[in-house]
Amino acid sequence: MSSQPPLPSDEGIIIRPVCWKNVPVVPSVTLHAVDENNARRQDVKMPMLGIGTYKFAKGSGEAERAVANALQMGYRHVDTAFVYGRGNTEREVGNAIWKMTQNDDSYDDDNYDDSYDNDDDDAKEAMKKSLPPFLTRRDIFITTKQWRDYHGYEPTLECLEVSLKRLRTDYIDLYLIHWPGPSTKHYHSQEQNQDQHTSTSTPTSSPSSSSSSHEFTMAPIRAETWRAMEDAVYQRKCKAIGVSNFTISHLETLRKTARIWPPAVNQIEVHPYNPQTDLITYCRDHGIVVQAYASLGGQDNVGRKTWEALGGKLAERSEIRAIAKKYNRTPQQVLLRWAIQRGMAVLPKSGNVEHLKENMLAIVDDAWIIIPDHDIDDGDDDKDRSDRSLSYGLDEMDFESLASLDKTKEDTDGEGKRLARLCWARDRNKMLDFD
Secondary structure, three states, rough: OOOOOOOOOOOOOOOOOOOHHOOOOOOOEEEEEEOOOEEEEEEOOOEEEEEEOOOOOOOHHHHHHHHHHHHHOOOOOOOOOOOOHHHHHHHHHHHHHHHHHHHHOOOOOOOOOOOOOOOOHHHHHHHHHOOOOOOOOOHHHEEEOOOOOOOOHHHHHHHHHHHHHHOOOOEEEEEEHHHOOOOOHHHHHHHHHHHHHHHHOOOOOOOOOHHHHHOOOOOHHHHHHHHHHHHHOOOOOOEEEEOOHHHHOHHHHOOOOOOOOOOOEEEEEEEOOOHHHHHHHHHOOOOOEEEEEEEOOOOOOOOOOHHHHHHHHHOHHHHHHHHHHHHOOOOHHHHHHHHHHOOEEOOOOOOOOOHHHHHHHHHHHOOOEEEOOOHHHHOOOOOOOOOOOOEEOOOOHHHHHHHOOOOOOOOOOHHHHHHOOOOOOOOOOOOOOOO
16 A cells, blocks of 8 residues: 555544645545636536535534544545534534634634534643644535425525524535425425315325325426525525435426536435446536445445345445455445546545544545455565555456446336435435426
């Protein structure tokens, strides 16, 4: 493995590297974006690796500590959402970024929102001393997402203003529509209306069924949501806008009314069980960058029977472990590298400093050394390495092995797709089969 600059240890909240300038640089991609005059701009660059913040314990300070540690070791992209932690996660992300971009004298600013700060006094003092003096807000790429309870023009702008306040910033680098469908409040309201207007002798159709889709369509509401986000760009409150969980159909519908097209990003669930090849090809053909979430297999509790039907959790699959052994990497690094080599950005979440390091090295370290089995078994790093070979990431055989895990291929009855959809497990519309 190629030599790497020193990274922080896991002692304390933050340890500053010996030389801040030697922090690894994560590759970035230029997003489709326009300025307030709708002229194309080329300066919106998104790091291909970000730290995800989904499912940190609400109000625990975990998100703040994880983001601070990630920024300290060289991460420059933070992904969050209005709904994460019921709003607490955005606050913690905002506090972490604010701390990391202040000098020592301004750390105790009267405007600092410490209601979600769980650091003790010693930890705060250590953080103050470790602050890099030249890390600014402009160095950090923030992604957050509008929540589905706020679909429509005015509600979307209201949602954005709340996120800006929580994140303690006057602009968002990338603002996404989190979910293309309606809120659960709409489902409940629709079911009540059906109960009131449907005879007891007539079966009641589900809000997600084809009959209900004729009664209610999301396309015009999504168009208004997008129009609000476009105006937020023109008002300089967002640098770029995009979508999440959109299918090809949703994107084609949005295209008909959009002033800003294409969306900068489509953030979707992608992993070897669910490679989303057709959707990724569509996005690539239209200049939409794909961000992969759940790259390591997702965090939702899909249940033991689902894992058994799939053949086990991804990181435990023999195919992935064999590739990891081949390069002396972790299964998680293999999964992240698979996504990156397919041209996708990744957003792995971790509060563990060692895992944050491993995730970064999966992206920034191109020297993937193929190590013979006898070297690994002997554990002797000083022996002759003439029989080792250099590979710039996964090779064709690795990709063929990982392609064998695709549960959506040759899926005649849709069961494979349902099994492979590991996220939004409890959402009635998790398969996104609505207009």
